[in-house]
Structures are given as C-alpha cells and as structure tokens.
Amino acid sequence: MIPSTFDYAAPQTLEDVLFLLKSGGANGKLLSGGQSLIPVLKLRLAAPERLIDLGRIPGLRRINAETDPISIGAMATHASIEDSEALRAVCPLLPQVAGCIGDRQVRNRGTIGGSLANADPAADWPAAVLALDAELVAAGFGDAVKSIPARKFFQGMMKTALAPGSLLVEIRIRRPASGGAAYQKVRQSASGFAIAGVAAILEYGPDRVGKQVGIGITGVAQYPYPATAVEKALVGKRLDEKTIAAASQLAGESIDDPISDIHASGNYRLHLARVHCARALRRAAGLNPSP
C-alpha cells in the first residue's frame, strides 16, 4: 500500500498555505487529519503532486465554547470535540456526533474541518452543522474571510461551496436555547459510515411548543441535506409523539435520487431517514430517553 510520489509541504502560517494553494493550482491537496485522504492515496485512487499539511498552522485547533457563537477551529479533532466538557454544557449535540465517528483512533486524528471540506455523503459532521445552522468560515489568498451558511455549503457528492484556492478555517455555531438535541445513526456494518444519520435540535420552552427546529440528514441522499419540511411541520407545534411521527414522514421529502449500494437500497435509506428522524426528535424532545 504505497502511494504515488508526491511533494510534501508543511507551512507555518495560514498565509503560506493560501499562497501554496494558489501557486500550485489543482495539483495541491490539503492534508488535515488524513483519515480519508491517506487511504485514498495508498490505494492510488488519487495522486496529487503536493500535500500541504495544515498541522503546523497556529490556532486552527482551538475550541471556544464561551462565546456566542461557539467557535471551533477547522483542525479540531473529533476526539477533542467529543471530550470537551465545555461543549457538552452548551451544545451537547457536537460531542455526541463526534463520538459516533469511526473509532477512537480515527477520532484522534480526523478533524471537523477536514470532514466537512471532504463532504463525504455519509459523513457525520454535515448532519450536525446542518441541524445547527452553522456558519462555515473560509479563507482565501488575498481575500477577506468569508462565511458560508452550512445550508449552502454542500452542493453535491463530495462537492462544496468552497472556492478553489480557499480553505475552511472555522465553524461558528449559535448557542442553542433551551430544548434538546440528538443524533441517530445507522452504521454501515463494515466502514461505520452512516447509512442514515439524523441530527436533530429542538428549542422549546416549558409549553413544549417548538420554537426553533433544525434537522440534518446524512448518508441518504447524494449529499447531506436539511429536512426543511420536517422542521416547518414542527415549528409552533406542541412536540408530542403524534406530531413528531407525522412530521418525520417528511424526512425524505424532495430526495428523488437516494444513495443505493450493496449496503442499502435507496428506498431503505429513505425509510431509515424517516424512522430515525422520529427517534432523534423523540430523544431531543425528551419523550424517549433510550437511544
């Protein structure tokens, strides 16, 4: 398992990264945690001329849960998010999703920014940032940083709104108000990637009426999507079993070309999206505490 020959650069500053990206054009590839890229290189499914290692850029791993919005550096590892007590206190969905990724070895190296920029249609983070309506902050050579709403970020299978030559540096998340959140994941039994993953965040008061609802679904469609029809059906409604059950039926609405492979057909994926949307919502609403 030997990759093709490539150059390796380990710049010390963000400016240097952006310069290398610009000067190298399409032949440079950013290396973050490497959990997807390195296997692809070893299998020789890709042969970039140069890897630009982001590991030495200061500050990109920082997690700041004290601010609103919460700020997570793109190079924060899944494990650091999973282990963050501060995040658990203000946005428990993030540590929960982090803990569902791969195994601990993968989580120790893999990063949130790497996963989002890679935009694997079955990755976990997209479901979370869609549900949380996050802002994804990108930097480009000579440009001001640019904030891209998560809901405009995913544009196709492994395709994002990141402009060529730019990179993701930070994820900003508005602190959720009182309510609940949950991530339901059906794992592909070999890889552990999502066959269906539903992240749900509910904001509601003592009257249990949904104020703000966010649902992100991964693993089902060609790229992760927000279940807007479900969200609409719950805002302003009392979050009870019946309402949730009815709304969850809309979890696959507008998805007409679901992923279909040896692990699960498209129809089954859509079915799982509906079932697990309901389960995630019930957990988020505190109706069914068991996962």
Add this chain to the structure above:
Amino acid sequence: MSEREPYVGRRIKRTEDPRLIQGLGRYVDDLRFADLHHVSILRSPHAHAKVTSLDASKARSASGVLAVVTVDDLDRANVGDVPCGAVLSGMKKPTHRPLARRKVRFAGEPLAAVVAPSLAAARDAIDLIAVEYDPLSAVIDPEAALKPGAPLVHEELETNRAFDWSVSSGDIEAAFKSAARVASQRIVHQRLIPCSIEPRGVVAQYFPGDRQLTLYTSTQIPHLVRTMLAGVIGLPENHVRVVAPEVGGGFGSKLNFYAEEILLAFLAMQLAPRPLKWIETRPENFAATIHGRGQVGTIEAAVNRDGRILGVRYRSIQDLGAYPQLLGPAIPTLTGLMAAGCYKMDSILVEVTGVYTNQMSTDAYRGAGRPEATYQIERLMDIIADEMHIDPADLRRRNMPHPEEFPFKTATGLTYDSGNYRKALDRALEIAGIEKLREEQRTLRDQGRLIGIGISSYAEICALGPSAAVPAGGWESATVRVEPTGKVTILTGASPHGQGEETTFAQLAADFFGISLEDILVKHGDTAEVQYGIGTFGSRNMAVGGTALLRAMERVRDKAKPLAAHLLGAASPDAVTFSGGTFSAGDQSISFAEVANAAHRAASIPDGFEPGLSATASFEPKNFTFPFGTHVCVVEVDRETGDVTFLRYVAVDDCGKAINPLLVDGQIHGGIAQSIGQALYEEAIYDEAGQLVTGELMDYAIPKAHQCPHFETERTETPTDVNPLGVKGVGEAGTIGATPAIVNAVIDALEPFGVTHIDMPLKPEKIWRLMQKEGR
C-alpha cells in the same frame, strides 16, 4: 514433595500473550535482513480476459528495478505448478501456473512480479508494465456455470464441471416414499473472506554455495510447504528450510500453498543471495487469498409421523473459484460426510458437484465444510418442527442417538466416538431458562415486540485425522528435549497460528515431569529445528499433536528410569516410580533435574544407557473425534428497521477433556464471533463482471467486539478413547454450532410474519422487506 495442583484443567493465561501484546512478537514482516529487496506483484484487473500482450521493458529499465518476471521466466526455469492436494476421483483439473499465461481467470490473478531495493520502487514499476487484455464474459454464479453455453474458465477442460462426488447409504427412495412429511429448503452458504489480522507474507533467501533456500512464510503448515516447494522449485527437500515465525491468524487460509511462495523462492534463487520480501496488502488478501464456503444446495428430509428422520437428501454445488487450491475440492466432501449432523437416520444421499468460476479459489475456512453441514440440517430441523408443530428442542432430542449407542455409526459411514447429545442440549436449555424465555417471548410478542429463540445442536469432525483420510497424512510429531539443567524443550510439528500451544503443551509437560510451566519452552514452525510434522488444521493440535507429545514424554521417562534406578541403587527400573518430578525407589528419591544432569554428564550410567535425554514420537490416530454441543441464541428484531439485537447467547460445548478451559472459552468466543459475521454481516460479493465489490474492510464487515453479545459458555465433558488425553478439539466448534442458532433465532422472531427462511447474511434491509411483504 507436596502435591501441587495440576496445570491441566486450569484456566491459565496464554504465556504467548505478553510478548504479542507488547509488540515483541516477530511476524514475517518484523524479521530484519541486510540488503533486503522487495517484491510487488502485478495482478489482473479483469475476472476473465485474454492477455494479448505484456510489455515489461519500461519496468525493467526503471531505476533500481532488479528483475521483472513473467510466466515465460518460470517456464524456462521449469518451475512447477501451484499444486492441488485433493484431486478427487474423476476430477477435471486445470493447470495452475503461479503466474497467468495468455489468459487471466479471476480479478487479482498474478501476472508478473517486480523486484526492487524499495517497496515504493517495486510498486511504481508495476504501473510501468503494459498489458493488453481482450476481456471475456465472466462466469460468477456457480449454477449458471453449469449451463450450456456458459463461458468456460478453462477451455481445455471443455466444461466448468470439475467433479461429481457422492456418499449414500440405505434406501433413500423408500424413505421418501414412506415419509409422513417431506421438508425441503434451498440453502446458500455465501462466500466468506477469512480476513486474518496478519495477512500473508513471505521472505525468501538462497545461498548458491551450499544450495540452501530459506522461506519465511506465514503458514499453518511449514513442513508441507517445504515438501511442496522443493518439488515445484526443483531443489532437494533437505536443501529447503521453511520457517513459520509468529503467525497472526489464518482460519484455514494459511492451510495452503500459494503462487507467491513459489514466486519468492524462484526470484530468490535468481537474485541470490539477496533476501526478498513480499507482504500481502489487504486488497491482495481479499482478492488473492482463499475464500471460504461458497456452496449452494437443497436439503430435504423424509420424516415419519413422530418427527423421526428417515432419510436426508442433499444436492449441492461447490463454487471452487478459478483454480482448485490445496484442499478446495475436499471441503464439500466434509459437508457430505457430516450431512447427518448429530442425528440418527437410516438412509442418506449427498451429491456434490464442484464448479469452476471466475473468482478467487475457495478452500478451508474455519469449520471447512462442517458449518455448511450443520447450518443446513439445523435450519431444516426448525422448518420440520414448525411444519409439524413439534417443539424444536424436542424434535432434536427425538432424533439424537443415546449415549449408550456410542461408538455410533452414522448414515454416511463415520463412527462418532463418544457423546451425550441430550445432556448438552438440556443443559443449554436449562441455562437459557427456556420455559421462562418462551413465556417472555409470548408476552412481548403481544406487545408487538419481535423476540426470537434459536437452537442449534451439532456434532462435528475434529482431530484430523487418520492418515488414510487426510491428504499428506494426519499424524503428528513431537520431540521432548530435556536439557542438562532439567529444563524441557518441546518441538512440535503442529505449527500453531494463534492456538496457544506454547501454553497448553507446556501444561501437559509441566504436569508430566512435575516441573513448573516456566521451565518449559515450546518451539514450532522452523523445519530446520523441528522434526517433520503436518501442521495446524481441523482442530487437531491437542488431540493429535498433544498425544504425540505425551508419547515422547513417556519415552523420556522410560529412558530415565533405568538411570534413576542406577543412581538410586534400586534393583531394577521396575522398582522406580516417577511422580511429582521425583524418581523414587523405597525411601530413596532423586529429582528429575538431577537425573537430567546425570544423563548428560554420563559419568555414572548403567550399562546400555545412551547419554542424553530426549525422545521423538509421533501419533497416528485411529479415528477422528466428534465434539458436539448445543447453542441457544435469543434476539430481538426491530420491527421498524429489521435490525437484529442479541439478548442472550448460551453455548454448551463438549470438546472432551479441556486442558485449559480459558483457551477453550476463547476458541468458542472467537468461533461464535465468526458465526455472527456469517449470519449477519459477511458476504464476498463479486459483480457480474467478476469484480470483487467487497474488496476492502470498508465494504466487507467482520464482526467487531461491540457487535458481539456476552457469551454464556459452559461445557459438558465426555472423553474420547481415540486418544489417551481424552481430548477432542475445539478450534472450530464455535463457528460450526453458532451460525444456525443465530439464524434460527431471527427466523423465530419473524414467526408473526410467516417467514420460514432467509438467506445469510441477515441484513436488516432483507428482514425489513420481508416484514413489509408479509406483514400482519
């Protein structure tokens, strides 16, 4: 001397493990050599294609490349074929060159090999070899391969049909005519990928001066590899040394002799004295190391009014893959011989057809033919029980032979050595609390929850075996070398690949000689060090290899006795007793270590005593052994998604005498885990073009720890008289007993939907679809 608690029978942790856990084990890839060169192999991307041209000139001139070889080089040097050691009578056997000639027959078949000073250079050079292919239609489905007009894997054989094999007894037609009921089920034993954690790996080195070839290879059978390699490569056998260092699992996939072993040996001789290394990548391991199972058939049973089986008929097709590997054709014959399971019947007919397809070869994979036999009869027992409204445990009980009927002659002509099948069944049901379970199942079912209880009773064939019935022999050897200090070195021919023999053999020896475990070293795997032996497969090591060890120890004792008598001043060796590490005569005694020292010092020895103290022995078993047991599995099926969750898993196994119950449990746990893999997750999928779609661990799911339930294991202990240790073997029992228990449990859970069978693996989507279709 105070009586010490024997080591045998105790749950002793493996003495191998500290070094393995600390990363101090030495596998093939860990061995260090000066001037090491690396081999990379060009493999066919096509399942079936003519090779119209192969141009290696660019690769040959690439920087650092020492050699590129193709089949022409092998032909010129008269290198032999990859051998098959199980050519059944009347079998059509193709030529199997280590590198493909003019045509490739499975995706992953080797075409050329490159040698370079670095693995990177060797790998890069592979991409410089220009091959032109003329793709042919591939034949993947073994049933389709038999149809007229199917593409021929080997044109020269004029058919894909390799052999027809059968076993029968009694009047099967009469049994089916007189049956009150006939039950039948088509059964698919899907292809599995063995997936040992350490893949294969080979280092070869040749010294032309004394014509000595050494092959380090991750194998279960170093001595057999040596014999075969010598023949194929054209060296005298005593000029070939094969070393199996630490072997990180095999599950049968390393009970074989592969093209790469031949290639490395050939290249090492060409490029002597450079040592050459090839370590299999995981994709190569998936594509080009043998697969398991791959049998499809229909099993039918004729049953009388009371549920007694009158006869069983099984017709099946074994997918051999593109070439018959070492034992591939023999595997379905084990299915045939064990087709009666643990039940009495007067007649049987098994007919197996072996078929070539454009896929990797199938061969022995943990259980090797017996999981198939057990799975199909145990599925059928549940179908019969369901159709005849008989309790599944009761149906099994009615058909089991009684303990007093042993040795029990089966319908297929085997003689089951010993057994108490009902006892294991009843104990498993008792541990599970079957009556309470059934009650809970009814209650929960009323609440809409789908709980299933599955039972599987099995008998399997172990301790392979009498030499007449095993290709290359079924005996085993051991040498006991007592060192001058009284330390004992054991050399076993049964080269293990994770079985823990260094612990269990030492337990036997420590008890026998009355010394401590630490005083014993068990060595294996190096043909230059260890006397000829057969190897590890068929759950044979303790039963056959352990008995050889016992024989060798007895010889050592018998040799030491006259010396002890001499040293003690006893009248005759008969007056000397040996117990607890001490030789005694009257009130005089001398320790084992003192006798060992005296045997080597030889300053005072009786007439006729040859200095030194060692002995070699071998053991030829007169029969196989037949372990048995019953597994009970309880599952819940998620009504909304089809997901299967384990609630309970109870296994009562009988492997005869247990030398180390901790290791017995370990074998059972591992075996059940692999059964969970086959039952729920694993399936080697080739697409129509012959591409292995599950070619990586990203797409082929082996069970992980969190997917396994807590195993409640217990044993009954029915000794065998096939060997003096009374042991039967346990390496494969879990894999054989568990698969049907799991599947039967899931089918039982789906009873409200009228589901009677689902082909493995029981993926949630399959279950969900059935619940949609047959929902009520």
